[in-house]
Amino acid sequence: MSDYNFAYLDEQTKRMIRRAILKGVAVPGYQVPFASREMPMPYGWGTGGVQVSAACLTPEDTLKVIDQGADDTTNAVSIRKFFEKTAGVAVTEKTAEATIIQTRHRIPEEPLTEDQILVYQVPIPEPLRFLEPSEVETRKMHALEDYGLMHVKLYEDISRHGEIATAYAYPVTVEDRYVMDPSPIPKFDNPKLVSAALQLFGAGREQRIYAVPPYTKVVSLDFEDYPFDPSKAPHPCALCGAEDTYLDEVITDDQGGRMFVCSDTDYCAQRREDAA
């Protein structure tokens, strides 16, 4: 491995990303711009998450990669292989054994610990983006804590659908200051943002890094008379029977047959193993 730098990125890049991460940790929820590099995968496949993971990895780490909760989808498998090859680190599918978990669109069901880092792949880091197209203006709004517009979106949801219909990428206020997009995790996962683990968010195309340090206060936005509701499908998991997990709906045939299964494959497999 001596021909290459550890974990793919050159040292200068790693320093630059680590500086951005440190700044992000110091100012929870603030989007730190960084000079995102070209990665050997297309934008939208987790280039931001990969750069953050590469900057955090040490040779002793154990890596887990999940995509929509699953360890065995294309995105997860290829990123895991990528780091096996370029960093030579141990990999695992078990949440408890991992020290760094890179994730797309889910937080693992099993509570994380202080020894773990959760790295999110973020497509669009700016929570105000679809309300205010100008980047100059959104930055100003963050700087001045001018977040009335965010509630206008929720208001529109209620007036049109009778409830807050935003189901993923549900905006949160971090440490009573910055409004943050928690990446497209289902709102079911929002309560888990208050965690013992360090959470890092990397957006490669948009060139932003932000962070939620352990035990940081994270509050989902809502109205007094329409409180935040981390909803899920009203079914138990068809495989392990869990009633408190986030479920995927799987179409099983063309006769309308369907089943609901845990989206966190490791958690589901663990439960079935324990039951057997």
Added chain:
Amino acid sequence: MTPLLDVRSLTKTYGGRIGCADVSFTLWPGEVLGIVGESGSGKSTLLGCLAGQLSPDTGEVIFDTRAEGPRDVLSMSEAERRMLGRTDWAFVHQNPRDGLRMRVSAGGNVGERLMAVGARHYGDIRADALDWLGRVEIHESRIDDRPAAFSGGMQQRLQIARNLVTGPRLVFMDEPTGGLDVSVQARLLDLIRGLVRRMGLSAIVVTHDLAVVRLLADRLMVMKDGHVIETGLTDQVLDDPQAAYTQLLVSSVLQV
């Protein structure tokens, strides 16, 4: 009594060209000031400077804030100025598309300022929005429609409702009746006059339409080439204009 707004020798130039030069006036609580003049006379530049949208080169704009008394708006931080912009101040644009969020429902448009100052109760916000839609004569069944589905006059009324919902003390209006046909104009003027009187608002109305100021304004300021050339009570200026340009302006109004 302290004046609500005290403007002292305000000057704004665009490079070598004068936007407005050495403008001073005071606006008292409950008073409506009209600013008239032809296109390019510096009316909108002046209004922009007053409302904090442009930064003037020299001068002071002293506003009597609720909490701390008279303060120079220009030396405030942007955060304070924005706060002022969504509580005590209101800005009615000539084109409602500039002042409304066209992709947000009427109720959301009215509620935005409330939510910006911390309202977090959906039922209350909606009740306020309904109340204000009623006051500007928009039927409550339209609350969930987008402004794009409204006529020009309704959009302008919606913009007024959206601005007045937080009970501002000072309203800036830039050609509030521009682009509306005369019968709609008349009703809108009637509405604005009623609201201004009932809420005891102070207002600065920029227009080139003398009929508008005749109806709305207590006092009048005539501008030409960036300078104020005549001031006085509205009726006095319009009925007995002193400056040559004002005489021209008054006599240019078409009679039907």
